[in-house]
Amino acid sequence: MKNKILITGSNGLLGQKLVNLFSAKDDFEVFALSRGKNRNETAKNYTYYNIDITNAKKLSQLINEIKPHYIINSAAMTNVDECEKEKEKCDLINIEAVKTIVSAAIECNSHLIHISTDFIFDGKDGPYKEDDEPNPISHYGLSKLKSEELIIKAKIKHTILRTILVYGLVDNMPRNNIVLWIKGALENKQEVTIVDDQYRMPTFVNDLAHACLLSIQQEAYGVFHISSSELLSIYEITLQIANAFDLNASFIKRISTSQLNQTAKRPPVTGFDLEKSKKILNFPVLPFKNRLQVFKNQLLPSEV
Numbered sequence: 001m002k003n004k005i006l007i008t009g010s011n012g013l014l015g016q017k018l019v020n021l022f023s024a025k026d027d028f029e030v031f032a033l034s035r036g037k038n039r040n041e042t043a044k045n046y047t048y049y050n051i052d053i054t055n056a057k058k059l060s061q062l063i064n065e066i067k068p069h070y071i072i073n074s075a076a077m078t079n080v081d082e083c084e085k086e087k088e089k090c091d092l093i094n095i096e097a098v099k100t101i102v103s104a105a106i107e108c109n110s111h112l113i114h115i116s117t118d119f120i121f122d123g124k125d126g127p128y129k130e131d132d133e134p135n136p137i138s139h140y141g142l143s144k145l146k147s148e149e150l151i152i153k154a155k156i157k158h159t160i161l162r163t164i165l166v167y168g169l170v171d172n173m174p175r176n177n178i179v180l181w182i183k184g185a186l187e188n189k190q191e192v193t194i195v196d197d198q199y200r201m202p203t204f205v206n207d208l209a210h211a212c213l214l215s216i217q218q219e220a221y222g223v224f225h226i227s228s229s230e231l232l233s234i235y236e237i238t239l240q241i242a243n244a245f246d247l248n249a250s251f252i253k254r255i256s257t258s259q260l261n262q263t264a265k266r267p268p269v270t271g272f273d274l275e276k277s278k279k280i281l282n283f284p285v286l287p288f289k290n291r292l293q294v295f296k297n298q299l300l301p302s303e304v
Contacts, residue, residue, distance in 0.1 A: 002027055002028060003027060003028050003029070003069045004069050005022050005030055005068055005069065005071075006063060006066055006068040006070070006072070007030065007031070008033045008034070008053055008071070008074060008097075008101070009033075009073070009076065010033055010034040010038075010074075011034035011035070011036070011039045011172075011174055012074060012075070012174055013166060013168055013173070013174070013177065013205050014115065014205055014208055014209060015032070015034060016040045016042070016043075017205050017209040018074060018209050019032045020040070020170075020209075021209050021210075021212075021213060022213075023043040023045050023046040029046075030043075030045070030046035031046070031047050031049065031066050032046055032048045033075075034048075034050070034075070035050065037050070038050075039172035039174065040172075041172070042170075049062060053097040053100070053101075054092045056099075056100040059097065059101070060100050060103065060104050063104035064104055064107055064108065067108045068108060068110050069110060069111065070111050070112075071104075071105055071110045071111070071112045073101055073112065073113070073115065075093065076144070077089065077090045077093040077140075079140075080138055080140045080264045081262060081263040081264050084138060084139050084140070084264035090139060090143050091143055094147055095143055098114070098151065099150060102151055105154075105156050105157075106156055110157070111157040111159070111219075112156055112157065112158045113158070113161065113216070114147065114158065115163060115208075116144050116147070116148055116160050116162040117141065117163065118163070118164040118200070118227075118267070118271070118272065119136060119144065119266075120135075120148065121135065121136070121267055121270055122135040122136070122137050123137070123198075123266070123269050124269070126231070126270045126271040127201070127231060128270065128271070128272055128273065129272075129276070130162075130222070130223040130224065130225055130276055131223075137265040137267060138264040139264065148160055148223075158221060159215040159220055159221055159223075159224065160222070160224070161208065161224055161226050162224070162225050162226065162272070163208050163226045163227060164201050164203050164227045165200045165201075165203060166202075166203045166208060167180070167203070167204065167295070168205030169298070170205075178202065178234075178237065178241070179241055183247065186241075187247060189248070191251050191252075191253060192251060192253065193253045194234055194238045194253070194255065195233075195235065195255055195256065195257050196233050196235035196236075196256065197256050197257050198233065198257060198266055198269070199232065199233050199234075199268065199269040200232065200237065201227035201228050201230065201231055201232070201270075201271045202227065202228055202237055202288050203226060203227045203228060204228070204291040204295060206294075207228075211226045211277070211281060214282060218280065218282065220280050224276060224277045224283075225276065226272075226274075226283065227271070228286060228288040228290075229285045229286060229287050229288075230287045230289075231269070231271040232288060237288065240289055240292060244292045244296055
């Protein structure tokens with residue numbers, strides 16, 4: 001008998017990668033949930049539902065109808081400034097929808113895999129271990145922390161995967177990410193200003209999708225950190241992108257966070273300790289430069 005897996009946010013970057021990954025496996029029956037038209041033109045052998053996950057009644061009915069063995073919640077409002085401006089909308093997607101998913105997971109005895117973020121931390125003392133004290137400094141970070149707390153309190157089978165600055169490529173991209181943005185700007189000889197006082201460990205979307213699979217295969221419950229292995233300033237990240245794609249880095253201008261005047265605060269230094277994920281999930285811990293090269297090789301046949 002096949003394992004039923006339900007993926008929310010299936011039109012997003014991670015969502016599409018997850019549908020591609022699991023629909024290619026003979027032992028999974030995949031159900032993909034997102035708003036609007038299905039954007040995924042790659043995957044086959046799965047069922048797509050156009051649904052607004054903030055509609056608690058419809059979402060609950062659908063999950064209970066499918067009775068999935070696994071739920072991967074990759075749906076979220078992730079634009080940090082928009083979350084600051086539209087707190088109510090942010091909470092509907094990042095907290096209230098999670099409440100509905102948790103209740104349905106209890107009913108169906110599903111293993112819930114939930115995607116979270118480095119932004120639950122204040123960035124004063126990174127890199128962070130899984131049990132370090134959260135202290136979000138933005139509404140986005142607070143909403144994601146509250147969703148984590150809901151899941152942990154519910155005492156269901158769960159895996160929380162925190163991640164950082166996810167990049168990659170899928171069909172009909174809903175929004176840009178740092179690698180494609182910098183690559184596109186430099187190819188068009190556009191000047192970009194990049195902060196040099198925020199530090200991150202970017203995550204290749206294929207690796208994050210693989211971590212979801214590993215969570216299932218290892219029956220690994222609890223909180224795990226998923227990212228590349230090297231802490232870099234965002235300015236250094238963009239220099240590595242320029243170098244990987246043989247582009248002119250002189251168009252990249254460094255700037256401090258204080259000069260940007262962004263709506264929401266960003267943690268200065270996040271990054272993760274990856275030992276737990278390496279040991280329990282068997283997650284491959286690799287530097288950004290390595291994953292960037294793999295991504296570049298994937299782009300070559302259908303250059304964008």
